[in-house]
Amino acid sequence: MPVLISLLRGVNVGGHRQVKMEDLRSIYESLGFKDVQTYINSGNVLFKTVARDPGRLRRRIEDAIESACGFRSDVVLRTPADLKDVIDRNPFAARPDLDARKLAIHFLANEPNAEARRRAAAIDPSPEELHVHARELYIYYTNGMARPKLSLTAIEKALQTSGTSRNWNTVRKLLEMAGQL
Numbered sequence: 001m002p003v004l005i006s007l008l009r010g011v012n013v014g015g016h017r018q019v020k021m022e023d024l025r026s027i028y029e030s031l032g033f034k035d036v037q038t039y040i041n042s043g044n045v046l047f048k049t050v051a052r053d054p055g056r057l058r059r060r061i062e063d064a065i066e067s068a069c070g071f072r073s074d075v076v077l078r079t080p081a082d083l084k085d086v087i088d089r090n091p092f093a094a095r096p097d098l099d100a101r102k103l104a105i106h107f108l109a110n111e112p113n114a115e116a117r118r119r120a121a122a123i124d125p126s127p128e129e130l131h132v133h134a135r136e137l138y139i140y141y142t143n144g145m146a147r148p149k150l151s152l153t154a155i156e157k158a159l160q161t162s163g164t165s166r167n168w169n170t171v172r173k174l175l176e177m178a179g180q181l
Contacts, residue, residue, distance in 0.1 A: 001034060001048040003181045005083065005174050006061060007107055008043025009074040009164035017071045019043070027064050035181055039174060043073065044166070046177055058109075074162050076107045080178035083171060090168075091131045092140050102144055103168040106137035106152060112159040119158035125150045137163070 011017045021038040028036040033047035051057045066072040128150040129140040
């Protein structure tokens with residue numbers, strides 16, 4: 001049975017859209033998923049499923065969360081192979097002074113077309129550094145993530161798709177956990 005990783009957007013941030021991870025596991029189990037695991041309190045869920053249609057699966061999960069929690073959270077799905085690819089193509093990997101705490105991957109719900117990528121590339125990310133690749137944004141927060149200058153809202157508007165960010169260490173840990181499932 002294949003493993004999937006779902007990344008929820010905007011849960012348990014700043015006291016809004018609260019959901020306990022045990023409740024989230026129960027929601028996923030109620031959908032028939034197997035070996036459901038969560039990682040930290042930001043809406044990372046790993047599970048096994050025989051479902052094959054990612055769009056339909058995503059809507060089922062979003063609907064179940066809305067029904068159980070009273071709010072709708074965008075869900076981004078990735079496979080372990082997707083996460084491995086994200087790690088392998090890190091454009092900052094060769095940097096000797098790389099601080100993993102300042103690196104985030106913004107997982108997009110959909111792959112933007114070439115025109116959308118051009119619009120996003122026209123946005124000045126300074127002082128942050130931004131690389132757009134397929135369905136992910138690699139963002140290096142030069143001054144840390146606490147008060148970024150880069151507007152992800154503007155980037156998502158240019159790309160015409162939403163997404164959710166995870167720090168580098170979380171991405172690596174999710175891949176490790178998926179390998180153990």
